[in-house]
Amino acid sequence: MSAVAIIGAGIHPFGRHPGVTGLDMAAVAARAALADAGVGWEDIEVAVGGSDSAGNADTSVSALGLTGLPFINVKNGCATGGTALTTAHAMLASGAAEVALVVGFDKHPPGAFNPLPEEWGIGAWYGETGLMLTTQFFAMKIQRYMAEHGISTSTLAKVAEKAFANGARNPHAWRRTPLSEDEVLASKMVNHPLTQYMFCSPGEGAVALVLARGARVAAAGRTPVWLRSVAFRTRRFGSFEVFSPSIPIESAPSPTADAAAAAFEDAGVAPSDVDVAQVQDTESGAEVMHLAETGLCEHGEQESLIQSGATEIGGRLPVNTDGGCLANGEPIGASGLRQVHEVVLQLRGHAGDRQVPGSPRVGFTQVYGAPGVSACTVLSR
Amino acid sequence: MPEPLDPTVMTAEPRLIGSRCSQCATVTFPRQGSCPRCTSVDVSEWPLATRGTLWTWTIQCFEPKPPYVSDGAFEPYGVGYVELPGEVRVETRLTEADPARLRIGMPMELTVIPAGAKITYAFRPA
Numbered sequence: 001m002s003a004v005a006i007i008g009a010g011i012h013p014f015g016r017h018p019g020v021t022g023l024d025m026a027a028v029a030a031r032a033a034l035a036d037a038g039v040g041w042e043d044i045e046v047a048v049g050g051s052d053s054a055g056n057a058d059t060s061v062s063a064l065g066l067t068g069l070p071f072i073n074v075k076n077g078c079a080t081g082g083t084a085l086t087t088a089h090a091m092l093a094s095g096a097a098e099v100a101l102v103v104g105f106d107k108h109p110p111g112a113f114n115p116l117p118e119e120w121g122i123g124a125w126y127g128e129t130g131l132m133l134t135t136q137f138f139a140m141k142i143q144r145y146m147a148e149h150g151i152s153t154s155t156l157a158k159v160a161e162k163a164f165a166n167g168a169r170n171p172h173a174w175r176r177t178p179l180s181e182d183e184v185l186a187s188k189m190v191n192h193p194l195t196q197y198m199f200c201s202p203g204e205g206a207v208a209l210v211l212a213r214g215a216r217v218a219a220a221g222r223t224p225v226w227l228r229s230v231a232f233r234t235r236r237f238g239s240f241e242v243f244s245p246s247i248p249i250e251s252a253p254s255p256t257a258d259a260a261a262a263a264f265e266d267a268g269v270a271p272s273d274v275d276v277a278q279v280q281d282t283e284s285g286a287e288v289m290h291l292a293e294t295g296l297c298e299h300g301e302q303e304s305l306i307q308s309g310a311t312e313i314g315g316r317l318p319v320n321t322d323g324g325c326l327a328n329g330e331p332i333g334a335s336g337l338r339q340v341h342e343v344v345l346q347l348r349g350h351a352g353d354r355q356v357p358g359s360p361r362v363g364f365t366q367v368y369g370a371p372g373v374s375a376c377t378v379l380s381r
Numbered sequence: 382m383p384e385p386l387d388p389t390v391m392t393a394e395p396r397l398i399g400s401r402c403s404q405c406a407t408v409t410f411p412r413q414g415s416c417p418r419c420t421s422v423d424v425s426e427w428p429l430a431t432r433g434t435l436w437t438w439t440i441q442c443f444e445p446k447p448p449y450v451s452d453g454a455f456e457p458y459g460v461g462y463v464e465l466p467g468e469v470r471v472e473t474r475l476t477e478a479d480p481a482r483l484r485i486g487m488p489m490e491l492t493v494i495p496a497g498a499k500i501t502y503a504f505r506p507a
Contacts, residue, residue, distance in 0.1 A: 007460045017502070032391070111446065112443070112445070112446070114446040114447075115449070116448070122429075123387055123389065124387070124448060124494075125386050125387035125390055125391065125501065127447075127448040127449060128386060128448050128449060128501075129447075129449075129450070129460065129474060129496055129501045130384065130441060130449045130459060130474065131472055131474070132445070132448075132449075133441065133445055136439055136441060136460050139439035140437040140439050140460070140461065141463065142440065143437045143438060143439060143485075144436065144437035144485065147485050178465045188442070189442050190441070190442055190443060191439045191440065191441060191442060192438075192439050192440040192442070192480050193439075194439075220447065237417050237418045244471050244472060245410055245411060245471070246399075246409060246410035246411075246469045246470060246471050246472060247462065247469070247472075248407065248418070248469060248470070249464060249467075249468070249469060336398050342383075361384065363495060
């Protein structure tokens with residue numbers, strides 16, 4: 001299989017942008033990625049992109065240029081960006097194209113996501129009786145996890161404290177005000193044991209990446225960041241997933257565990273080789289659980305890792321160095337690619353005030369979404 | 382007597398209506414026409430047990446957006462999964478909303494709560 005590299009990365013700041021559409025943000029990110037790669041839109045042979053609720057990605061060609069290229073729209077919940085990347089990677093690796101662009105963007109109204117049960121194969125009663133909330137799922141998953149693996153509420157708060165500290169060092173982040181552990185714990189209870197500042201908010205933003213293979217990588221002149229693997233999985237029978245009126249008593253690995261194992265195997269890299277990681281932190285508990293599901297640590301080890309500062313920038317395993325979803329918000333279509341964008345900057349040594357010291361060589365990303373999907377990548381210099 | 386909000390999910394008795402696979406004995410809720418474990422379509426209706434233990438829980442502290450049916454001033458409510466031994470873990474409203482009175486493993490039993498002019502299922506400490 002031909003090696004695929006990321007030669008360009010662009011981002012539209014995350015947050016709230018009144019009067020700017022999701023497609024506008026996608027075009028800004030795409031132009032930034034093209035400029036970063038030193039190529040023109042006319043050089044792009046295939047594009048893949050998507051949003052959850054901000055329009056069809058391919059309509060951005062009217063802003064970028066009508067070059068006639070094949071442009072594939074994808075829509076896959078929180079794994080939309082990962083799916084775009086999976087698709088583009090497969091097309092490049094198979095020889096169908098040499099240069100591709102992927103783009104993910106979104107724009108959501110304030111407040112919790114409001115999915116309709118019927119669109120997820122569940123009866124209307126589930127929403128009418130107040131069970132159709134992603135926040136409830138994450139709260140119940142971490143509640144059980146804390147009891148089984150000895151995770152404290154202090155650790156949940158420290159995850160948020162770290163996210164806002166990292167966000168304060170990231171010019172593209174939405175929430176750039178540091179918050180102490182005590183402030184996080186004292187904020188309004190949302191879904192026990194998770195308080196307001198332990199949750200991310202639906203938001204807005206866009207990210208684009210330019211991928212290339214073969215001679216086109218060297219021609220770009222940029223230090224390439226190799227996309228060593230990208231793996232995408234859905235849930236198996238027995239995993240505990242969002243929007244589940246019931247779950248089996250027998251348990252199975254999560255889609256995150258499956259996708260991460262496949263990504264590490266395909267890349268020929270061990271979790272212990274990872275120098276910088278971005279994992280889905282839609283709330284504090286998700287970061288805790290995903291750290292172990294991905295194999296980056298053992299179940300229960302998060303308590304000592306996080307309490308000791310090992311996951312901070314400068315720690316042994318820096319996690320969510322750009323502030324993650326907690327500080328950047330959650331524009332569904334953009335978040336998965338934001339993680340990859342951050343790893344690209346970190347591996348190039350261009351992450352500014354939040355640069356991980358010691359010239360990191362290997363990065364990892366993971367997203368998780370409803371109704372039980374996950375996409376993971378392994379990247380290296 | 383008020384009727385269930387969705388009579389395909391529960392009876393007024395109340396009993397929850399699940400399904401059971403004739404091939405691998407997997408129980409699901411609500412009932413469905415195929416088995417999510419072994420893919421068989423040889424499944425039949427299965428009334429679920431009415432007692433179990435609390436597997437996990439949370440308190441819903443903010444009022445959900447529609448289609449949630451609001452019935453006046455919002456009061457936080459409990460939500461959990463109750464494990465019905467040998468069957469399945471069911472997601473459910475809880476009658477208890479005080480975090481100090483909920484703990485994983487406590488015995489629970491099926492009851493009903495109002496849902497507008499109708500009723501829906503819930504579990505209460507047994």
